[in-house]
Amino acid sequence: MKKTNKKTSIRIRILLWVLLLISFILILIIAVFNVLVAQYIKGNVNDQLYGIKDWAYQSGQLDARFVFPPNPPPPVKEPGQTDEQRKIPRGSFGRAEVLIVNEDFDLLFPDNSRLFIREYNDLTEITAQLKKQPVNLNNEEIMRIHVSEREYYFISLKIAGKQNNEQTYLLYCIDMTSITNFSHRINIVLLLVLLLALVLSIGLAILLSVIITKPIKELTSFADRIGHGNFQTSEASYQDLELSTLSDSMNTAAKQLDKYDHEQKVFFQNVSHELRTPLQSIKSNAEAIEYQVMDYTKASRIIISETDRLSEMVDGLLYFSYLDSTKAQISLEAHDIREFLSNCIERQRTIADNQNIQFVCSFDKKPLMMLCDEKRLSRAFSNVLSNAIRYAKQTIHITCLYSDKTIKVIIQDDGEGITPEELPHIFDRFFKGHRGNHGIGLSIVKTVVDQHQGTIEVHSSSEGSTFTFLFTTG
Numbered sequence: 001m002k003k004t005n006k007k008t009s010i011r012i013r014i015l016l017w018v019l020l021l022i023s024f025i026l027i028l029i030i031a032v033f034n035v036l037v038a039q040y041i042k043g044n045v046n047d048q049l050y051g052i053k054d055w056a057y058q059s060g061q062l063d064a065r066f067v068f069p070p071n072p073p074p075p076v077k078e079p080g081q082t083d084e085q086r087k088i089p090r091g092s093f094g095r096a097e098v099l100i101v102n103e104d105f106d107l108l109f110p111d112n113s114r115l116f117i118r119e120y121n122d123l124t125e126i127t128a129q130l131k132k133q134p135v136n137l138n139n140e141e142i143m144r145i146h147v148s149e150r151e152y153y154f155i156s157l158k159i160a161g162k163q164n165n166e167q168t169y170l171l172y173c174i175d176m177t178s179i180t181n182f183s184h185r186i187n188i189v190l191l192l193v194l195l196l197a198l199v200l201s202i203g204l205a206i207l208l209s210v211i212i213t214k215p216i217k218e219l220t221s222f223a224d225r226i227g228h229g230n231f232q233t234s235e236a237s238y239q240d241l242e243l244s245t246l247s248d249s250m251n252t253a254a255k256q257l258d259k260y261d262h263e264q265k266v267f268f269q270n271v272s273h274e275l276r277t278p279l280q281s282i283k284s285n286a287e288a289i290e291y292q293v294m295d296y297t298k299a300s301r302i303i304i305s306e307t308d309r310l311s312e313m314v315d316g317l318l319y320f321s322y323l324d325s326t327k328a329q330i331s332l333e334a335h336d337i338r339e340f341l342s343n344c345i346e347r348q349r350t351i352a353d354n355q356n357i358q359f360v361c362s363f364d365k366k367p368l369m370m371l372c373d374e375k376r377l378s379r380a381f382s383n384v385l386s387n388a389i390r391y392a393k394q395t396i397h398i399t400c401l402y403s404d405k406t407i408k409v410i411i412q413d414d415g416e417g418i419t420p421e422e423l424p425h426i427f428d429r430f431f432k433g434h435r436g437n438h439g440i441g442l443s444i445v446k447t448v449v450d451q452h453q454g455t456i457e458v459h460s461s462s463e464g465s466t467f468t469f470l471f472t473t474g
Helices: 010-056 117-132 176-225 239-288 296-325 337-354 373-389 441-451
Strands: 094-103 108-109 143-147 150-163 166-175 333-336 359-363 370-371 397-404 407-412 455-461 466-472
Touching: 010 150, 010 166, 108 117, 117 143, 117 166, 176 239, 239 296, 296 370, 296 373, 333 337, 337 359, 337 370, 337 373, 337 397, 337 407, 370 373, 373 397, 373 407, 373 441, 373 466, 397 441, 441 455
Parallel strands: 359 397
Antiparallel strands: 094 108, 094 166, 143 150, 150 166, 333 370, 397 407, 407 466, 455 466
């Protein structure tokens, strides 16, 4: 079964991420708020209730005579005690209730004569809930109960001595309902803020997605036009740096593709023209031989000459195509440039001798090591030497030296020179100057030099032409 990857639009992606981020932040705020409220309640309850416990046992035990008698006497001060130490600690928040119950959770103090009926009923509800749970009154730790939607924290302290043969306990309760209700209200407000933030984030995400996707759609349309062969550049301008950079890169690519497309068209036109001429000549001479209207020997020489020219041109075209298709695969190795330049000279020496042309070499005595592709660079030097032999009168000077971290190779002939009109175009494909062959050789030279990060300069006058290769060695 073929597995398919479902695509998601940028708009939905932005929307989901914004919603997740807003939700996470607000949920985290709510969680932290509730933890802090819980810690605040716990800390204050502990301080107040354990403070009651410490107060109750200052004299070693909790005596019923000092726990809210009907007519309480003045507080008895123990030796060394201050008045403040005999007072029951009061908390800084929450309503506090003091109860005395027996083992059966019957309310002994206060009674209904001391309180309003409503307050008394609240206390009886507390004792009823204690009995229902039930609660261990001998546990002197802080406990919590819920009574009629109210939340109480309390501590139970055993009173020394028995009254009416019943064990009694003092309960100190703190009503924390106001704090918890406040916390709940804050939570509701935070949830409303969360909903409002989600609504606003949806609107913001939609706005951002439109702002982002609109230029992306424009660039996608631009890329689609390039893909269909329309290389007209885009005039759109973008404020975002990344989109502006992308647009500039695509415009540059469009210009390069347009140039390449134009060169390809010219290339094929020139190739067809260059191939047609020798083929027509070969055909004409072959027909002349067939109909015996031309000397056999003369026609054969023309056919051989045109065949050699055609073969040389096809070889150049194939090599040029090879260079274009293997730019990224150039093999660089360290070579002494003097050695393979000398080899190029020796391969051309026979042709030069036949035309009474001498090579005058001036090479640096030290090895001139360079990272290069020997075969490609040799082909470039050979093409320039071949052109020099074609135009030279008597002498070709070849210089190879090292200066200012640069290897220089200079090939100078004493021919008639290149005209100012032809000089800017000598490296163009299929451009043939005066006495040119097929216009591919120097194009190959320029491509090879560019692949080696070098430069080639040409100077020409009526006294000859000079080709200077410059390669930086670091």
